Amino acid sequence: xxxxxxxxxxxxxxxxxxxxxxxxxxxxxxxxxxxxxxxxxxxxxxxxxxxxxxxxxxxxxxxxxxxxxxxxxxxxxxxxxxxxxxxxxxxxxxxxxxxxxxxxxxxxxxxxxxxxxxxxxxxxxxxxxxxxxxxxxxxxxxxxxxxxxxxxxxxxxxxxxxxxxxxxxxxxxxxxxxxxxxxxxxxxxxxxxxxxxxxxxxxxxxxxxxxxxxxxxxxxxxxxxxxxxxxxxxxxxxxxxxxxxxxxxxxxxxxxxxxxxxxxxxxxxxxxxxxx
Numbered sequence: 001x002x003x004x005x006x007x008x009x010x011x012x013x014x015x016x017x018x019x020x021x022x023x024x025x026x027x028x029x030x031x032x033x034x035x036x037x038x039x040x041x042x043x044x045x046x047x048x049x050x051x052x053x054x055x056x057x058x059x060x061x062x063x064x065x066x067x068x069x070x071x072x073x074x075x076x077x078x079x080x081x082x083x084x085x086x087x088x089x090x091x092x093x094x095x096x097x098x099x100x101x102x103x104x105x106x107x108x109x110x111x112x113x114x115x116x117x118x119x120x121x122x123x124x125x126x127x128x129x130x131x132x133x134x135x136x137x138x139x140x141x142x143x144x145x146x147x148x149x150x151x152x153x154x155x156x157x158x159x160x161x162x163x164x165x166x167x168x169x170x171x172x173x174x175x176x177x178x179x180x181x182x183x184x185x186x187x188x189x190x191x192x193x194x195x196x197x198x199x200x201x202x203x204x205x206x207x208x209x210x211x212x213x214x215x216x217x218x219x220x221x222x223x224x225x226x227x228x229x230x231x232x233x234x235x236x237x238x239x240x241x242x243x244x245x246x247x248x249x250x251x252x253x254x255x256x257x258x259x260x261x262x263x264x265x266x267x268x269x270x271x272x273x274x275x276x
Contacts, residue, residue, distance in 0.1 A: 040091040195229075199254070
């Protein structure tokens, strides 16, 4: 009997584990956006929905790479959200305007508080017309420049009050909070800011002041500051290093790199925030 059990265990080990089903690949969609046709990549779960949906906003380096429609950082997050049942729409604010990275351009050709907010609103209008979208569960997530645009988009004065449900929530990774703080930022939807205390590309203290200043006159606003983390802490497998002068796709100063503990906690924070 014991020998039979051993053979059964060996037979089970000899059978390869079933490979996980591949995640759906993104497909490009075209969204009317004033005088621009906004190109966006859409990750959508299988089925009819309706699905909670996230509009994901790239940083100043853009959405696409030289040979890929979605850079690994954004693909990684999109696939995580996809496995939790979310659809993810990634508007390409720069590629749609035939522009490259905007990180080291002093006068951005795509203004954060205007064109990028218009892109957010166009993406949302497109989504509410889709039958597979849970219209009351459309959220925002952004990184760097995209996160700064997000902070503008959730301000109370930016809501059109057209009778449609507002954004459900928002998550901003290491935005530049200095302008928003100086203008007395507040949010009309629950907004989470995630940033590293050692971020020398943007300022964690400005974000802390911005969130603290919004208390009492804002929807729920929360900040998580990771003590040992630098900019881009949520990117996978990126050794900490100083920004190279030759790299136009990232900020011109400071340090960037993965912080494994902060990345893991951020994944948990985002999942909990979006499930509110």
